[in-house]
Amino acid sequence: MGRGDIELETTKVYDHDDVADVEVPSTAHQISTDSWFQVGFILTTGINSAYVLGYSGTVMVPLGWTGGVVGLVLATIISLYANALIAHLHEYGGQRHIRYRDLAGFVYGKKAYSLTWTLQYINLFMINTGYIILAGSALKATYVLFRDDGLLKLPYCIAIAGIVCAMFAICIPHLSALGIWLGFSTIFSLIYIIISFLLSLKDGLQSPPRDYNLPGDGFSKVFTIIGASANLVFAFNTGMLPEIQATIRQPVVKNMMNALYFQFTVGVLPLYLVTFTGYWAYGSSTSVYLLNSVNGPVWVKALANITAFLQSVIALHIFASPMYEFLDTKYGIKGSALNVKNMSFRIVVRGGYLAFNTFVSAFLPFLGDFMSLTGAISTFPLTFILANHMYLKAKKDKLTSSQKLWHWLNIGFFSIMSIAATIAAIRLISVDSKTYHVFADL
DSSP states (O other), rough: OOOOOOOOOEEEEEEEEEEETEEEEEEOOOOOHHHHHHHHHHHHHHTTSSSGHHHIIIHHHHHHHHHHHHHHHHHHHHHHHHHHHHHTTTGGGGGGSSHHHHHHHHHHHHHHHHHHHHHHHHHHEEEEEEEEHHHHHHHHHHHHHHSSSSSSSSHHHHHHHHHHHHHHHHHHGGGGGGTHHHHHHHHHHHHHHHHHHHHHHHHHHHSSOOOOOOOSOOEEEEHHHHHHHHHHHHOOSSSOOOHHTTTTTSSSHHHHHHHHHHHHTTTHHHHHHHHHHOOOOOOGGGOGGGGGGGGOOOHHHHHHHHHHHHHHHHHHHHHHHHHHHHHHHHOOSSSOOOOOHHHHIIIIIIIIHHHHHHHHHHHHHHHHHHHHHHIEEEEEEEEIHHHHHHHHHHHTTTTTTTHHHHHHHHHHHHHHHHHHHHHHHHHHHHHHHSSSSSOOOO
């Protein structure tokens, strides 16, 4: 039983590396099966998803060269630090915490368990909403390359994307089952990143001097800058690190740190490359979906858009997996993925979940705004505020006064940032809703 008195069905596993018994909560999904390298690829897939095609417009345009470059580098460092704090608590108290809510519940109690699960659900739901918007935007961009007749509108493309995502979710039972799809995801990412980089580089070399002035004025500019700060932390964080760490082999902390080092060194390079090159090429006129700005052969742009669509489908499955694991475990969905009962359950439950996700995506298809809101109300609290406070509470007897002060400063700073960024993001969504309309064809 944990300190927070959260009752979980557990099993004993023997840790050969630390020679200790560790309690592991019951789950319908596989745990302790993946190498750190595979987990590193899962994390890298997340940060180099098709979202990277938006950072030139949603991060660099509002922040400019100085703010954007410094902000991205700082966000990389503090994100690695915050994720490392969570990773080191994975076996805190002799129990393996395979879900974020389990860890929070063990440290704080039942109320924190429920609050963390609510925050995480909102976080992952909005991330998945963004993926469906991205996939729909990629489909529409592909269609427009061949027929710019206005017949296939963005809401229709989003609906198609939602159907494909649901089909993939039904066929892939759990996170570890992605297997070869992670390889395809990496290939897809490399294709659209390389194409975006080369076409942006070509356009930049051929274009006259660009305007890099920050858009807007007065309060509008301030709100846009604050919203972009939330996009910075959104870029590097999953909000589901314990769930991903649950799949890794023993020793779980050492292997997870290897995966994180891979993510925040090799893994961030493609993101930097396409983000900085895109902004350099098009300046303050950079689109929130970079492939709408580039010029080049139709087939090349089509290839980039199609691979962005396919990679979004795979990446969405990663971020939807905590919800799938919760539902599968709650309703006892175990055994063969092809079992009629299991297949029927996935069709109804996962299909219904993604149908609602798709509706929200089509209703408010404002990608940059969703990135800001996600970073503000869930990434800041989950990854930075909660991580620092949990570590402070769990390790309080081992920390010096200066270390405790450091964690409290982090908690205070990111709490202020979260509140400010939430206000800015809600304002952005309100303004865009008035400028366009619901079910907008952007």
